[in-house]
Amino acid sequence: MLYLPVTNYAAGNLDVVREMIAAPNTLIGLGDGGAHVGIMCDATATSYTLTHWTRDRGRGALFPVSWAIKRLAADNAAAIGLERSRPCCRSA
Numbered sequence: 111m112l113y114l115p116v117t118n119y120a121a122g123n124l125d126v127v128r129e130m131i132a133a134p135n136t137l138i139g140l141g142d143g144g145a146h147v148g149i150m151c152d153a154t155a156t157s158y159t160l161t162h163w164t165r166d167r168g169r170g171a172l173f174p175v176s177w178a179i180k181r182l183a184a185d186n187a188a189a190i191g192l193e194r195s196r197p198c199c200r201s202a
Contacts, residue, residue: 139182
């Protein structure tokens with residue numbers, strides 16, 4: 111198995127990564143930061159999305175914070191079958 115994370119930076123920028131995370135069928139941050147932490151750590155995807163892609167990116171367009179929150183929360187919840195209309199917790 112080859113692990114080549116630099117291929118996403120082949121053009122000297124992260125435009126290809128931006129294109130991938132903007133795709134409607136991409137889920138952001140649904141990795142694990144445990145068992146495979148020696149190879150990669152997806153656990154940082156959520157904070158990196160909120161900092162780099164909405165605030166700190168120096169080259170290229172930024173995403174709105176509201177977009178990032180929706181992609182990290184509502185879109186992922188919908189993908190794994192959690193329904194928005196069904197409350198998970200109720201006060202007694």
